[in-house]
């Protein structure tokens with residue numbers, strides 16, 4: 321596994337690695353190399369100061385103190401790690417349980433955690449160390465128990481974020497038992513921040529454990545750790561500072577190493593967090609602008625790294641929209657529709673690379689703008705309505721705050737002016753302005769989607785990208801939403817790119833349809849000609865797979881036979897060729913370009929289907 325390049329370049333990461341390696345090496349070889357010297361008493365060298373033979377002196381039995389400090393690395397680290405792991409395991413299990421317990425169990429556990437947190441951890445550790453009895457095992461148990469509430473609170477907070485997610489709800493519906501929910505759905509999703517906290521907690525545990533040994537509650541003679549050596553050295557610190565300083569510095573060094581490890585890991589997580597808004601490298605300027613277009617996209621491609629290799633889920637896409645035009649983008653799941661939209665909106669996931677010949681929004685070449693200008697232009701010229709409004713809206717903010725923040729940030733509108741505009745936007749999507757005070761969970765799915773549309777309207781965009789905005793809604797609400805989008809288009813003359821896999825809906829709602837298959841546009845035609853004049857075998861198969869009320873219920877629903885090509889192993893030729901019953905030799909050799917058939921109708925096929933052919937006969941069976 322290779323290190324992220326950010327980590328490789330970080331001096332702090334290298335320093336931390338060096339400190340950790342030195343500690344581990346000392347813990348491994350210390351007792352072998354210096355164990356004998358550390359335990360050998362020498363009555364002739366009792367309580368000596370630093371000398372060539374004993375660089376930091378000897379103890380009351382004449383044992384070499386440097387050897388003892390070095391040998392103590394192993395017990396000091398092991399005990400601190402044991403206390404941390406025990407405390408973290410118990411705390412995390414208790415805290416994470418709250419995500420899968422019933423209401424009563426959850427409240428009880430939360431109350432218990434709150435109660436335990438009220439007691440200072442170090443005092444609890446000292447009290448428990450006395451109760452468990454002075455000794456290494458008692459100190460470890462006491463520290464672990466004292467650390468449980470802190471870990472439990474952290475895990476509880478993180479688990480609360482998972483508790484409301486759709487995947488946990490889906491797993492509950494599937495009937496998974498509580499322990500399965502905990503192990504499979506809660507813990508894996510909160511593991512990363514917990515690991516970071518555990519690392520830093522190990523440093524704190526090391527200091528605390530040394531403190532207990534220092535007070536005589538931890539490791540007992542003849543065993544020893546840094547805390548005990550520090551305590552012994554302190555008796556004569558004014559005469560000989562080194563015997564106390566050396567174990568003290570060792571504690572500081574090891575605690576610092578753990579703290580730095582936490583910092584470095586947290587930094588590395590933050591670095592791979594949000595995607596940089598600008599895909600590297602700097603794109604070349606766009607091709608010439610075409611007059612009167614809201615969106616002009618030519619030869620857009622997206623590359624994505626995956627664990628198995630790089631894929632190109634969007635390949636050479638061209639599309640354009642005029643003011644007020646509604647264009648549908650249809651295709652099977654995975655055909656690249658959403659990534660096309662995300663590439664236009666500059667919202668591609670981290671690691672994605674985008675290339676294009678032209679990308680203009682409202683006449684402005686997005687490549688020619690600085691990142692700040694581009695963000696501003698996109699934020700004010702484009703709105704994206706996502707498929708799942710539940711996750712697109714921030715659950716902790718009131719609707720009013722979410723609707724107004726964009727206009728306040730980009731247009732500098734006052735709070736009152738923004739609130740008035742938000743109320744107006746809600747009215748336009750047929751929602752009462754009183755909802756401004758609600759939070760997303762208090763709204764139905766249809767209402768949330770209307771809020772998303774209202775949010776898009778707040779910036780008065782020239783282009784609305786609606787990515788499957790009705791997929792999660794029932795048919796009645798679907799109709800309401802599409803009607804609403806139609807009204808908005810009429811009133812604001814915004815263009816709409818409507819992404820869907822519902823061919824029937826797109827045919828009804830849009831003026832023009834782009835059919836996407838395996839990352840490319842394979843056909844572009846007026847929506848009213850979709851049902852009877854589509855010429856690409858894939859479009860014909862999609863249309864044929866739409867059930868209607870007159871279909872014979874005794875026969876299985878028609879589907880597009882076969883599966884899309886493996887994005888990791890693209891073949892030359894037409895990507896639909898393996899599924900096409902009309903394929904010929906040329907289809908497997910060369911990919912067909914998107915060419916004009918007649919006015920407003922383009923198709924990428926070497927042998928477009930004659931209009932008269934029955935659509936059900938065009939896919940391989």
Ligand SMILES: Nc1ncnc2c1ncn2[C@@H]1O[C@H](COP(=O)(O)OP(=O)(O)OP(=O)(O)O)[C@@H](O)[C@H]1O
Pocket residue numbers: 624625626633651652653654655656657658659660669821887
């Ligand atoms: N972040 C990602 N990393 C790797 N591959 C991805 C990522 N996002 C999407 N893909 C892949 O890219 C391809 C296109 O995905 P995209 O989401 O654009 O499809 P889609 O046509 O919008 O599908 P759907 O209708 O199901 O939303 C798919 O094969 C998908 O697995």
